[in-house]
Amino acid sequence: MNLSSAHPLSDGRTTRSPLVRALRGERPDSIPVWFMRQAGRSLPEYLAAREGVAMLDSCLDPALASEITLQPVRRHQVDAGIFFSDIVVPLRLADVDVDIAPGVGPVLGEPVRTPADVDRLLEKTLTDEALQPIRDAVALTVAELGSTPLIGFAGAPFTLAAYMVEGRPSRDHLGARRMMHTDPESWARLTTWAADVTGTFLRAQVLAGTSAAQLFDSWAGSLSLADYVAHVAPSSARALTHVQDLPVPVIHFGTGTGHLLPAMRDVGADVVGVDYRTPLDEANAMLGGTTPLQGNIDPALLGAPWPVLEAHVRDVVERGRTAPAHVVNLGHGVPPDTDPTVLTRVVELVHSLPA
Amino acid sequence: MNLSSAHPLSDGRTTRSPLVRALRGERPDSIPVWFMRQAGRSLPEYLAAREGVAMLDSCLDPALASEITLQPVRRHQVDAGIFFSDIVVPLRLADVDVDIAPGVGPVLGEPVRTPADVDRLLEKTLTDEALQPIRDAVALTVAELGSTPLIGFAGAPFTLAAYMVEGRPSRDHLGARRMMHTDPESWARLTTWAADVTGTFLRAQVLAGTSAAQLFDSWAGSLSLADYVAHVAPSSARALTHVQDLPVPVIHFGTGTGHLLPAMRDVGADVVGVDYRTPLDEANAMLGGTTPLQGNIDPALLGAPWPVLEAHVRDVVERGRTAPAHVVNLGHGVPPDTDPTVLTRVVELVHSLPA
Numbered sequence: 001m002n003l004s005s006a007h008p009l010s011d012g013r014t015t016r017s018p019l020v021r022a023l024r025g026e027r028p029d030s031i032p033v034w035f036m037r038q039a040g041r042s043l044p045e046y047l048a049a050r051e052g053v054a055m056l057d058s059c060l061d062p063a064l065a066s067e068i069t070l071q072p073v074r075r076h077q078v079d080a081g082i083f084f085s086d087i088v089v090p091l092r093l094a095d096v097d098v099d100i101a102p103g104v105g106p107v108l109g110e111p112v113r114t115p116a117d118v119d120r121l122l123e124k125t126l127t128d129e130a131l132q133p134i135r136d137a138v139a140l141t142v143a144e145l146g147s148t149p150l151i152g153f154a155g156a157p158f159t160l161a162a163y164m165v166e167g168r169p170s171r172d173h174l175g176a177r178r179m180m181h182t183d184p185e186s187w188a189r190l191t192t193w194a195a196d197v198t199g200t201f202l203r204a205q206v207l208a209g210t211s212a213a214q215l216f217d218s219w220a221g222s223l224s225l226a227d228y229v230a231h232v233a234p235s236s237a238r239a240l241t242h243v244q245d246l247p248v249p250v251i252h253f254g255t256g257t258g259h260l261l262p263a264m265r266d267v268g269a270d271v272v273g274v275d276y277r278t279p280l281d282e283a284n285a286m287l288g289g290t291t292p293l294q295g296n297i298d299p300a301l302l303g304a305p306w307p308v309l310e311a312h313v314r315d316v317v318e319r320g321r322t323a324p325a326h327v328v329n330l331g332h333g334v335p336p337d338t339d340p341t342v343l344t345r346v347v348e349l350v351h352s353l354p355a
Numbered sequence: 356m357n358l359s360s361a362h363p364l365s366d367g368r369t370t371r372s373p374l375v376r377a378l379r380g381e382r383p384d385s386i387p388v389w390f391m392r393q394a395g396r397s398l399p400e401y402l403a404a405r406e407g408v409a410m411l412d413s414c415l416d417p418a419l420a421s422e423i424t425l426q427p428v429r430r431h432q433v434d435a436g437i438f439f440s441d442i443v444v445p446l447r448l449a450d451v452d453v454d455i456a457p458g459v460g461p462v463l464g465e466p467v468r469t470p471a472d473v474d475r476l477l478e479k480t481l482t483d484e485a486l487q488p489i490r491d492a493v494a495l496t497v498a499e500l501g502s503t504p505l506i507g508f509a510g511a512p513f514t515l516a517a518y519m520v521e522g523r524p525s526r527d528h529l530g531a532r533r534m535m536h537t538d539p540e541s542w543a544r545l546t547t548w549a550a551d552v553t554g555t556f557l558r559a560q561v562l563a564g565t566s567a568a569q570l571f572d573s574w575a576g577s578l579s580l581a582d583y584v585a586h587v588a589p590s591s592a593r594a595l596t597h598v599q600d601l602p603v604p605v606i607h608f609g610t611g612t613g614h615l616l617p618a619m620r621d622v623g624a625d626v627v628g629v630d631y632r633t634p635l636d637e638a639n640a641m642l643g644g645t646t647p648l649q650g651n652i653d654p655a656l657l658g659a660p661w662p663v664l665e666a667h668v669r670d671v672v673e674r675g676r677t678a679p680a681h682v683v684n685l686g687h688g689v690p691p692d693t694d695p696t697v698l699t700r701v702v703e704l705v706h707s708l709p710a
Contacts, residue, residue: 171526174690177655181663221611224632224653256576259613259632277579277614298579300532308536335529 002247007209008142009247014149014211018355019079022325023212023249023271025292031317031326032079033350034151035343036253037333038072039084042340045071055100056092059085062136069141073148076344077351079327080149080212081141083205085134087155087216088163090201093134094126096164104168111167113175118186118193121164126197134201135208142209149211151251154202156217157194157235159254164190173222180231191235199242206246213243214251214273220264221256221275228260233267240268251294255332261286276300276331280319293323296331297346302338306345313346317353357602362564363497364602369504369566373710374434377680378567378604378626380647386672386681387434388705389506390698391608392688393427394439397695400426410455411447414440417491424496428503431699432706434682435504435567436496438560440489442510442571443518445556448489449481451519459523466522468530473541473548476519481552489556490563497564504566506606509557511572512549512590514609519545528577535586546590554597561601568598569606569628575619576611576630583615588622595623606649610687616641631655631686635674648678651686652701657693661700668701672708 008014018028040046049068050058058064068084088106091098097109112121142150162176163169180187202213215236223232240250252264253273261283265272272291274283276298283293301312313328320326328350334343363369373383395401404423405413413419423439443461446453452464467476497505517531518524535542557568570591578587595605607619608628616638620627627646629638631653638648656667668683675681683705689698 172655172687174655174658177653178658181656181667182659222632224634226634256611277577279579279581298532300527300529301536303529303533304537312536332527 003207007207008149009211013147017079017147017149017211019149019327020211020249022327023251023292025324027325028355030355031328031350031353033328033347034078034080034082035072035076035330035334036082038076038078038082038343039068040334041336042334042338042343043071043075044340045075055086055102056089056098059089060092060133062133062140065133065137066140066144069137069150070144072343073145075340076347078347080151081145082151082214083138083141083153083210085153087159087198087218089134090126090154090197091160091164093130093201094124094197096121096124098163106163106169108164108167112164112190113179115183115186118189122189122193126200131201131204134204138205138208138210150209152202152205152210152213152248154198154205154213154215154239156215156220156232156252156254157191157198157239158220158223158232159216159218160194160198161187161191162219164194173219177222177227180227184231187231191232192238195235195238196242199239202239203242203246206243206248210248212249212251214253215239215269217252217254217257217264220254220260223260225259225263228263233263236264237267244268253294258283262288265291271327273329274331280316280326281322284323289322290324292325292327293320294327294329297328299330299332299335299338302335302342306342309342309346310349313349314353317350358562362562363504364566368502372434372502372504372566374504374682375566375604377682378606378647380679382680383710385710386683386705386708388683388702389433389435389437390427390431390685390689391437393431393433393437393698394423395689396691397689397693397698398426398430400430410441410457411444411453414444415447415488417488417495420488420492421495421499424492424505425499427698428500430695431702433702435506436500437506437569438493438496438508438565440508442514442553442573444489445481445509445552446515446519448485448556449479449552451476451479453518461518461524463519463522467519467545468534470538470541473544477544477548481555486556486559489559493560493563493565505564507557507560507565507568507603509553509560509568509570509594511570511575511587511607511609512546512553512594513575513578513587514571514573515549515553516542516546517574519549528574532577532582535582539586542586543589546587547593550590550593551597554594557594558597558601561598561603565603567604567606569608570594570624572607572609572612572619575609575615578615580614580618583618588618591619592622599623608649613638617643620646626682628684629686635671635681636677639678644677645679647680647682648675649682649684652683654685654687654690654693657685657690657697661697664697664701665704668704669708672705
């Protein structure tokens, strides 16, 4: 399936952007940079826009989600917008009882732990109609962004399943990791459902106008390589089949995944996001030198004196030059207490460096 | 300095135990096994003993700490006791305002973030007198344990510093990781102080009768190798100098540390603990085939049906045979909801396998 002729990648608006070129493994004229969680709590204009609006409600209000997506692009002159959403948004749209509790994270009304729980979950579907606010928000945003690409956003099935099994954020995801071994059939049904829901959510964003897509597997780093390959990779690959026929590059990211990078590429990603723990030259070597990389500024250093941060950013860029292409980003999301002027300065620095 | 003639390693009580032999790289007649957090919430007798007693108070009551340490040895017939304590106990004994909030973890009254905060911290010392309840608890315990060795316990300086900087548990330890780059001088003073306090705490346990010692760096996995080597390894090495002259083997453990195993050995550990993410044959290869290993049953599988868990334990033991010696353990602590009869069965299985 092709994108519509009005899509930014079809009408050429974003095709030659530094971000899209780098994600395709080309060498653009300037080094592209954006920040995971750039739209969020580090920006006073975000806090003002969100005032009195619950997190998931803000994701489902097209005008508000679009405004929040655009704020960091205006402010920092980053090379991409990242669609403002949350990985549990497609669950909510599929009528799963989920909310985001402030200071806690996603909380499920009914955790999914038994075969019967999975049966009940599988009665829920994500309809095309439910996705209308998502399409509207993307369309509003890409109209404003012009030649700056928008990146679509979805959570990987394992991370979604971990929230559904635990019922809330957890450190080690013991329940989910236990279920994949204890009841592999229920695990497969749960993650297949999650793959189709999150893949459908991502596809809707791409068709509505995003020029790239990122799959976040926030908790994949809790897995051994063997467990990842046997119990997680199949559903992540399935999620990506939903956008495989679309000509947009796909980025795949998780934290603490230094031991999983090739496996995370091999589910069907074009670009691998690298957290701050693994230097990019090492990541590139692990990946055989053929995969564009994204990352990996240490978010802890955003609060360091500028000379310390500058030296670190320059080091990240230098190591990134070993890869076929490199999109500068953080190795994890922007911490809420980050001074946003520092992010702007990082963008200026990256753009001043030779491509 | 030698151990006293009444020490279990001097009078021979534990010298030939499977645990001590394996930790020294020998091949004992049976495979030793114990569990991190074996003394704790998975045992009804622990919940009964702790009823109405705050966590840190229980650590500082010699009779109670000893009883709690002994409970899992009696019940499971494990090859070692692990001294019941908490990594923040030496901070409390040095008069730092710290408590363990139920459901949260260690909470500091005054986080340590500025040079002035570090100045104030450095006025505090851990006196020999303050360690008397620790010595008493260890002495009571080793008298009861007979030929079963007791393992001493202390937190590594980075993990202690992470709690002190953040003031409470955190996911990414941004404050501590920022401080090591932003104010390396204060960071060095803070971690040097922590190294001496935790090293003194560990030494007191060893001199009072433990036959081994384990340094826990719970949060080391949040670090890149470069940061670990530059900003953490020196203080961990300093902590271990406090027991270096004593003839007890030292185990060093952290989670998510697959990329740090050789560096964690090279601070002065004899044995490396491996979390559940890295198969032991891979860990052994990373370490050059000369280091005894401890680990690495996945705690998530303690809740799996017995055939699944049994196959996993057998696989861990087989991979452990590639190393010079192997102490079976979990790859992280016992989850609170673990059925203790499962742990007993794991011990029986491990003891039934050929050494």
